[in-house]
Amino acid sequence: MMMLHLLSASSVGKIQQHCMAYAKATGKIDASITPKVWNDEYFELESEIQKEWENSFSELLNQSGSLQESLNWIEQHFFKLELVGFERADIQFKDYSTTESFLTILLNEILVNVFKYYSSETKEPVVLELLERDEHQVIVCRNPSVRRERLAMKGSGKGHVFLSALANKIGSEFSKPKPLDNFVIEFAIPNELLITNQGDKE
Numbered sequence: 001m002m003m004l005h006l007l008s009a010s011s012v013g014k015i016q017q018h019c020m021a022y023a024k025a026t027g028k029i030d031a032s033i034t035p036k037v038w039n040d041e042y043f044e045l046e047s048e049i050q051k052e053w054e055n056s057f058s059e060l061l062n063q064s065g066s067l068q069e070s071l072n073w074i075e076q077h078f079f080k081l082e083l084v085g086f087e088r089a090d091i092q093f094k095d096y097s098t099t100e101s102f103l104t105i106l107l108n109e110i111l112v113n114v115f116k117y118y119s120s121e122t123k124e125p126v127v128l129e130l131l132e133r134d135e136h137q138v139i140v141c142r143n144p145s146v147r148r149e150r151l152a153m154k155g156s157g158k159g160h161v162f163l164s165a166l167a168n169k170i171g172s173e174f175s176k177p178k179p180l181d182n183f184v185i186e187f188a189i190p191n192e193l194l195i196t197n198q199g200d201k202e
Contacts, residue, residue, distance in 0.1 A: 080125035120144035136188035
């Protein structure tokens with residue numbers, strides 16, 4: 001759902017840097033083209049790339065592509081997304097439950113920001129990790145970025161406010177990322193909300 005939202009015509013401006021990088025990598029534009037020139041002069045090419053990507057990813061979903069196939073697609077078109085620590089048997093919850101809805105909202109908010117603000121000339125991977133720390137399950141996202149992308153107007157700017165409010169509602173902890181080029185978000189969830197031996201899950 002998140003990818004289809006980002007790949008829609010109404011959202012393509014949020015991933016503009018990726019379209020430009022793809023156009024350079026595939027020889028559609030010269031490597032010297034700047035973000036300003038791209039924004040001012042290449043909107044038709046950007047629209048073509050957006051439609052191509054949207055159709056390609058929709059086709060993958062229609063074929064019931066696996067998680068690995070989706071990750072491969074993301075790496076081919078955006079960046080490598082590494083998932084660390086999520087293959088654990090002790091974290092379980094029911095389909096369509098409160099816990100699943102909460103995790104969907106949380107991960108959606110984190111990952112949308114990853115795509116919006118990612119920037120790396122050397123194509124460094126994004127690392128999304130689940131680890132245990134001080135009676136909490138901590139989701140850590142490390143996103144290579146640069147100041148130019150973080151300052152670009154690609155949304156309301158209320159995402160971190162939302163994550164803070166969400167954390168307060170459920171007794172979790174949210175660490176607002178520092179404005180560094182390795183953009184790190186941490187969201188700590190109390191064990192009792194996720195770990196199976198801590199009680200029944202919704």
